[in-house]
Each structure stands twice: as structure tokens, then as C-alpha cells.
Amino acid sequence: MFRATYLLLICIVIIPTLPGIIGVMLSSFSYIPPVGLDSLSLQGYADVLNWPGISTSSLLTLFTALTSTYLALTICFAILQNLWRNKHWKRVELVLSPLLAVPHVAFAIGFAFLFAPTGLTTRVISTLFGVEFDDISTSWLVHDPYAIGLTLALALKEVPFLLLMSIPILQQLEIEKLSKVGSSLGYSPSQLWIKVVLPQWLAKMRFPLFAVVAYASSVVDFALILGPNTPPTLAMLVWQWFNDPDLQLLPRAASGAILLFILTSFLLLLVLLIEKFATHYFKRWQYSGRAGISLPGASFFGIITLLSIAIFPLMLIWSYAQRWRFPDIMPSRFSDRFWESEWPSFLPIISQSIAIALITAMVTLCLAVLAHEYRIKNKLHIPGYVVAIPMLIPQLSILFGLQIATLYVSSESYYLWVIWSHIFFAFPFVYLSLDGPWKSYNQNYTRAALSLGKSPLQAFFMVKSRLLLPSILYAWAIGASVSLAQYLPTLILGGGRIATVTTEAVALSSGFDRRVTAIYALWQALLPFVFFTTAILASRLQHKARVKPAIYQESVPNDATSRKPRHP
Amino acid sequence: MTLRLENLVIRKQSSTPLFSPINITIDSGEVAVVMGPSGCGKSTLLNLIAGHLSDEFNFEGRVLLQDNDLSYQPAHLRHVGILFQDDLLFPHLNIWQNLAFALPNSVKGIQRENRAIEALRKVSLEQLAYSYPEQISGGQRARVSLVRMLLAEPLVVLLDEPFSKLDKDLRIQFRQWVFEQLSKANIPTLLVTHDEGDVPIHSQLVQLDWNITNVR
Numbered sequence: 001m002f003r004a005t006y007l008l009l010i011c012i013v014i015i016p017t018l019p020g021i022i023g024v025m026l027s028s029f030s031y032i033p034p035v036g037l038d039s040l041s042l043q044g045y046a047d048v049l050n051w052p053g054i055s056t057s058s059l060l061t062l063f064t065a066l067t068s069t070y071l072a073l074t075i076c077f078a079i080l081q082n083l084w085r086n087k088h089w090k091r092v093e094l095v096l097s098p099l100l101a102v103p104h105v106a107f108a109i110g111f112a113f114l115f116a117p118t119g120l121t122t123r124v125i126s127t128l129f130g131v132e133f134d135d136i137s138t139s140w141l142v143h144d145p146y147a148i149g150l151t152l153a154l155a156l157k158e159v160p161f162l163l164l165m166s167i168p169i170l171q172q173l174e175i176e177k178l179s180k181v182g183s184s185l186g187y188s189p190s191q192l193w194i195k196v197v198l199p200q201w202l203a204k205m206r207f208p209l210f211a212v213v214a215y216a217s218s219v220v221d222f223a224l225i226l227g228p229n230t231p232p233t234l235a236m237l238v239w240q241w242f243n244d245p246d247l248q249l250l251p252r253a254a255s256g257a258i259l260l261f262i263l264t265s266f267l268l269l270l271v272l273l274i275e276k277f278a279t280h281y282f283k284r285w286q287y288s289g290r291a292g293i294s295l296p297g298a299s300f301f302g303i304i305t306l307l308s309i310a311i312f313p314l315m316l317i318w319s320y321a322q323r324w325r326f327p328d329i330m331p332s333r334f335s336d337r338f339w340e341s342e343w344p345s346f347l348p349i350i351s352q353s354i355a356i357a358l359i360t361a362m363v364t365l366c367l368a369v370l371a372h373e374y375r376i377k378n379k380l381h382i383p384g385y386v387v388a389i390p391m392l393i394p395q396l397s398i399l400f401g402l403q404i405a406t407l408y409v410s411s412e413s414y415y416l417w418v419i420w421s422h423i424f425f426a427f428p429f430v431y432l433s434l435d436g437p438w439k440s441y442n443q444n445y446t447r448a449a450l451s452l453g454k455s456p457l458q459a460f461f462m463v464k465s466r467l468l469l470p471s472i473l474y475a476w477a478i479g480a481s482v483s484l485a486q487y488l489p490t491l492i493l494g495g496g497r498i499a500t501v502t503t504e505a506v507a508l509s510s511g512f513d514r515r516v517t518a519i520y521a522l523w524q525a526l527l528p529f530v531f532f533t534t535a536i537l538a539s540r541l542q543h544k545a546r547v548k549p550a551i552y553q554e555s556v557p558n559d560a561t562s563r564k565p566r567h568p
Numbered sequence: 569m570t571l572r573l574e575n576l577v578i579r580k581q582s583s584t585p586l587f588s589p590i591n592i593t594i595d596s597g598e599v600a601v602v603m604g605p606s607g608c609g610k611s612t613l614l615n616l617i618a619g620h621l622s623d624e625f626n627f628e629g630r631v632l633l634q635d636n637d638l639s640y641q642p643a644h645l646r647h648v649g650i651l652f653q654d655d656l657l658f659p660h661l662n663i664w665q666n667l668a669f670a671l672p673n674s675v676k677g678i679q680r681e682n683r684a685i686e687a688l689r690k691v692s693l694e695q696l697a698y699s700y701p702e703q704i705s706g707g708q709r710a711r712v713s714l715v716r717m718l719l720a721e722p723l724v725v726l727l728d729e730p731f732s733k734l735d736k737d738l739r740i741q742f743r744q745w746v747f748e749q750l751s752k753a754n755i756p757t758l759l760v761t762h763d764e765g766d767v768p769i770h771s772q773l774v775q776l777d778w779n780i781t782n783v784r
Contacts, residue, residue: 087623177652177654177656178656179620180618180620180643180650180652181650181652181656182644183618183619183620183642183643183644183646184618184643184648184649184650184717184720184722184726185649185669185670185716185717185720186644186645186647186670186672186720187644188642188644189644191644195669196658196669199660200658200659200660203660279660283660283661283665286660286661286665286669287661287665287666287668287669287680288668288676288680289671289672289673289675289676289680290673291673
């Protein structure tokens, strides 16, 4: 029974990658029988290569993905170098969870509100310093042709994720001991961080960097809000092709998705090569002597925190702004009529988003727990890197193939497919967030329960699940938040018939009414907080109800005793 | 070069001192030993001298190297070398690279590799130069760790129970070798240990025992 359920799990969240990739491959060669294309040809690729601006789009993708990833990495390193385990570190940990909970789309909309030509920054500069902006139709940071704003926003948004990933790594590296050795050898703390910590940390950050660069190269929703339009990044271009009403042009979109897949693979390889060159092949800099600067990490962290927090009041003000002329810093008139007029259509969308998120979170959590339990009991199991594959492949490249596959099964079951796609993409996040807690759990507690006559199921529900409840609840919140943030899966497998706060927020962000956009973005940002707060409150209530025992073995890092969400 | 601890007292926050004031002078080539039960402040004393005293502690008195007061100098500028219980060789660097890491900045380019290998040759460990720490034995790692520390040209050496994790035979052998090397280097040394067998003959002994400090 256990094995059969595990096989079912594999069918739901592991195997679909294959039809996804095979589907898009066949489609790229013009083989899509459901729409009447049943002979192989290279026309799709020819269309892609002949598309004006395709090389610029590809270069933009490479530039934004690589620059934003390494900018985020540098900022993350600067913050760690400056603040790791010093008197301010507790504040960093405190702020980290809320920063992570801010969805990408809400962050991008907030960023646009701040840096658009008529955004708050321009208003403040204009009002406070008397600078007059002759041309307020172009912006340096929103839809700019060089994707500078997109790159910067992506970098800032990824820093909290990289910071979170760094915590268990640095715990493993025992920085305190390294600091003592370093200073006894005459190295200042900042020199030690650059010469000793950086190479070891970088080598262990490979997977988080893969996830960040893959996301940056293939992101569509974020790029739609902030990215360039003429030409757009490759992911946006492929998305535009997918939306072409002429189904005969689908091979072009599929070929674009393949090109995106190749570009992303190239970027992953590049990240690996950069790491290898910096840490292995050219390591002279590591032992060349005492040199290295202290980066302004505290300032970086302050800016990221301020930006992420500032978007909330800004969105709230916009949602009530009746009249807000440029360059006024505040609206001259407020009104709640936008909330009133939007609410009737908005309420079903929120309910739908929450329902999908809750179902996704529950199912994904059950599957992830099952996968971990199976891993403990069986040598033959799916390795972690296979589980993580959906995090590294562009969503567009899998989803198209999956959409084609659904046409063969049941093309009308939109809800089912959307929920399943959310489960598919949320599973790696939930699974990886439970990885540390499951590995650090002291198995002797279960053995003790079994020796007292409890069945394996009783031992799990009465002992293990209770001891690991905080981590389980956080994993649930992560599942719900990941589901809530899904844009492409909802649109593609929902056939445009299922609306969530995310799809609506992105759709509205390209329009001109910032008030309505602000309402949707605000809710999109608030819902993950609700999920995480629920998880925190529930685990605190449970924690109060019992005395906290020493349930974890000491030596394993990334321990589950931390009460912060382990956002992957 | 002389290390002098003058009326040195450490307190945890504002509680009573961990031990009564220490006054001791250690000359070049001399070894002083600090002994005492767990928790009496031996490692805290070393942390204070090395500049790693955590915020929860405060101290009175002075740590003087010749006439230079180290008490408030940043740790990396004190020239205080430490040999820890663990070898703490950097796992991402091979053995000669670990040694090159400690060399002064004035040694540049290929000279760093040459100097590191020369230092290994002096202690008959040159065959390990291109191995990584995980590939050599615990005893070899301990030796390399001392060589690395000495290459940084410390003016004082602190030994923080460096023999405690070694097995009995290796411990005796390594201990003898360490004192030989330190004697050659002619540096004042302060050793913290639990084991009376570690105490070299004719060394000063500081016995810390809950508020009592005896110097013999």
C-alpha cells in the first residue's frame, strides 16, 4: 500500500516532467495532432530564428538572468560579511521571513509604483528638490529597453532567498572557529570572509544559484510588469507566441520554449563554470595574502527591507487615491469607491485563489511527508535533485507539453489541471523545506514509541508529526504561497478560464488604472502573510501546550527547531 | 619578546570574577601552563588574550606584549597565534595552499608556494604538499596546523588543549614535537590543558580553580 502510494506520487509530481519536455519537443517539430499538425518539420525553428529581434531578446535574457543572479549573490555576501551573527543578526532573521513572503508579482508592482515615470520616487525628487522632469513618459527602471529595472528588481527580490539558503551553510562552516583561526593568522574579519568563507560558501550555494538563475531567465509575470517591450525578454516573447490565436503557429511558440530551455541550461552551466573557476581552477586569490574589502552589507539590507516594506503603504494609498496629480507626493482626494466597485468581482477571485492554494498545500504536504517517510524506509527512492528539476526548468518549456498532454486526457477539466499543476510546481519547494527537519529528527523517538506497542502509523501521528509540527505547518504555508504565486500554470492549464489574484494582478498591471492594480497586488501580497501567520500561530499554540523536548540530534544543520519558515 | 598578564580578571557580565587576578610574565621560548576544572575560565582567558572575548564577558587588567598593551587591539593585529583542539585546516585548500595562506603579504607569487613547501620540508612533511586535509592522518594534520600557525610569524603562541583529541601514543609524540618547534621559534607560549602529562618541566603553572589562582 505504502509503495503503491509512493508510485502514485511519482506519477503525479515526478513523471509529468517527461511528457512536458517530450510534448514541447514534438510540438517544436510541428507535431501536434490535436490541432491538425501531424507531419514533422523545422518550420517552428525557422520562424523563431527569423523573428526580428530574437537575438536581442536572447541577449536580454542572458544579461538579466546572469547580472541579477550575481548582483543578488554579491549583495547577499555583503550582508553576511557585515552582519552574520553580530548584534544586528537577530533583526535580519526577524525580517527575513516577511521579506520572503512578499510574492514576486506584488514586489514588481510595488517596484513599478515606486520607480515608474510618475512613481513615488520621481514625485519626491520633483517636490523636495524642485527637479523638473520634462519627459515623464520614459523610465529608467520600468519597461526600460536594457532591462535594468527588471535586473535590479529581480536581484533585490532574490536576496532574502539566498540569505535563507546561506544560513544552514554557514552553520556548517562554523564561522566562529574560522574567525579565530583567521585572526590568529593575521586576517581581519572582512579579509577572512573573502579569502576563506566566500570560496566554501559559493561552492555550497550551487543549487540556490541554479534556482535563481533558472527563475530569472524564464520569468514571465515579473518581466511583464517591469521588463522591456521592444523587444521583450525571450520568455515574454515565447509567452506572446503562445497567446497567438492562430493555432497553426504553435510550433513557433514550442520552438521558442526549446530555445529558452537551451538558454537556461547554458546559464546553469555558466553558473557551474564560474563557481568552478573561482573556487577550484583559479584559486590563487584565496592564498595570495591579506587583502579584501568590507562591503556595505548593512546598507544593502536596509534598502531591501525599506523597499519591500514601502510597497505596502504605497499600494494601500493608491487603492484609495481618487485624485493624485503629478508631482504631488500624496493624493489630493481619497475615495473607497474602487474597493466598493471591485469588491463584488474581486471576492470570488480571492475565494477561488484561497481554495486552490489550500487544496494544493494540503495535497502537496501529504505527498512530501509521504516521500520523506518512504526515503527513510527504502534505499531505492527518488533522489532530491530529481525532485528539484521543476525548479530548474523554465515553466514555459514544461507547461506547453503538459497542456498538449491534457488535450489527450480531458481538455475540459480546467480546475483539476490547474490544481494539479500547482501541486507539481509546489512539491519541490515543500519537499525541500521538510528535508532538514526530517533529516534532523531523532529516529529513536519513533523507535521508543514502537517498543511501547504503538503501530508505525500511531508512532507517526502521536510522536513524530507532533514533534515536527512547526516545520510541517511552515511547509504547508510554503505550499499555499507557492500555489498563490503561480501565474503561467494557472493561465495555460486553466485555458484562461480560471482567475486568481496573481493572474488578475499581472493582467491589470499593464493597464492604466493603478488603483485597481493596487487592490489586487495588495491582496496578492497579504495572502501569503495570512498563511505564514496562521502557521506561526498554530505552531505557537501547539508549542505552549507541551514542554519542548530535545528532539533533534545536534550535529545536523538546518535544524527544525528554528521557528522560521524554511522557504526553499 | 615577553607576554605579561597584569592583574587580569574576567567577569561574566557583572557577576563575581571567574578567577582571582592573574599576574604572570612569560619570556621568549618559555612555556606557561594554565590548568583547572571545566568552566573555570581557561578558554575564556585565551579568548581574552587572542581578542575573541565575547560581549557577555568584561575584564580588568592588562595584556602586555613587551610594553605594548594588546587589550583593546583588534584580534588580527595582535600577532597572537593559536593552536586549537581541532586542526582547523581549510578543507578547500590543499596543504601547501593552507600554509601559503598564512605567509606575510610581502611573499608574492610563486614564492608563496616555494616558501610553503620549504616549511613542510623542514618538518619532513613535504610529501603532503599537494594533498588535501581530508586525505592525510589526524597526526599529520595537527603538525601542518602548527607549521601554518608559525608561518604567520606570531609574537605569542596560545595552545588551546591541542593534544586532547589525539590518541595516547600520538599525543606524546606530537606534544614533544610541538615544544621542540616552539623552542626553536623562541616565542612565549601559554598552554591550556586538563592533563598534567602535558606540562613541560620547568614551566610556570597557573592553577585556576573557581576564584582561586595559584601561580607556581
